[in-house]
Amino acid sequence: MKKTPHYRLSKDESAFVQGPLSRFKELVFTFKVQYNFIKAFRKMHFIGPCVTVFGSARFGPEMDHYQDAERIGAAMAKLGFTIMTGGGPGIMEAANKGAYEAGGYSVGCNIVLPVEQKPNPYLHKWIYIPYFFVRKVILVKYSFAFIVMPGGMGTLDELFEALTLIQTKMIDGFPVVIFDKEYHKDLCEHIEMMIQHETISPEDMELLFVTDSVPDLVSHIKKHAIKKFGLKKKVYKAKWWFAESRR
Numbered sequence: 001m002k003k004t005p006h007y008r009l010s011k012d013e014s015a016f017v018q019g020p021l022s023r024f025k026e027l028v029f030t031f032k033v034q035y036n037f038i039k040a041f042r043k044m045h046f047i048g049p050c051v052t053v054f055g056s057a058r059f060g061p062e063m064d065h066y067q068d069a070e071r072i073g074a075a076m077a078k079l080g081f082t083i084m085t086g087g088g089p090g091i092m093e094a095a096n097k098g099a100y101e102a103g104g105y106s107v108g109c110n111i112v113l114p115v116e117q118k119p120n121p122y123l124h125k126w127i128y129i130p131y132f133f134v135r136k137v138i139l140v141k142y143s144f145a146f147i148v149m150p151g152g153m154g155t156l157d158e159l160f161e162a163l164t165l166i167q168t169k170m171i172d173g174f175p176v177v178i179f180d181k182e183y184h185k186d187l188c189e190h191i192e193m194m195i196q197h198e199t200i201s202p203e204d205m206e207l208l209f210v211t212d213s214v215p216d217l218v219s220h221i222k223k224h225a226i227k228k229f230g231l232k233k234k235v236y237k238a239k240w241w242f243a244e245s246r247r
Helices: 012-017 023-044 064-079 091-101 132-141 153-167 185-196 202-207 214-227
Strands: 050-054 082-085 106-111 125-129 143-148 176-179 208-211 233-236 239-242
Touching (some): 012 023, 023 125, 023 132, 050 064, 050 091, 050 153, 064 091, 064 214, 082 091, 091 106, 106 132, 125 132, 132 143, 132 153, 143 153, 143 214, 153 176, 153 202, 176 214, 185 208, 208 214
Parallel strands (some): 050 082, 082 106, 106 125, 176 208
């Protein structure tokens, strides 16, 4: 059982976004951000291409959403992907557990919060990141696909962060899968409304694949990640990873 070090909630980011600080304090903050980026890059450099799974920390093992995430984590691991999550409980734990028990590789990027920040026990590798925006970069940086499970505001933030980066071509057109049609029904209707009001383009809806089926999700990832980017499985350090880089 891994020991969890004690991390205090960082107030730096909160102070930074609430208005100008002294020039010295802002300079110090940029050095701290740089340090956390470098630490994360060094820690995650050899994890292999990932699928990132987003979802709520509040679903327990007895719930269907948890069990769905566990099946998805296992399915993605069998394709050869590393499963990356926010590293906490709920959907994150379930996806990591599915990958871990299927013999895949499982990693987590934990945010330091007053609650829900403890790493789940199904991680081969994990890192604490004190800044939300640094964490979001890491969750995107190493992934060839994003799977959005039922969740709250943080999950929606992560969904639209990924979609915006793809829409603006800041990152490649990696597949974004929304799992559970009923839970996300109103969200999909709102996206359709944005199309009707021309605040987004009709083709932006094509960035999303909405499904209730794990086999359909697997087929979509195979076509739009593995085949599209020419990924091939390769044995490396007792785990599967993809030989080609994303560039």
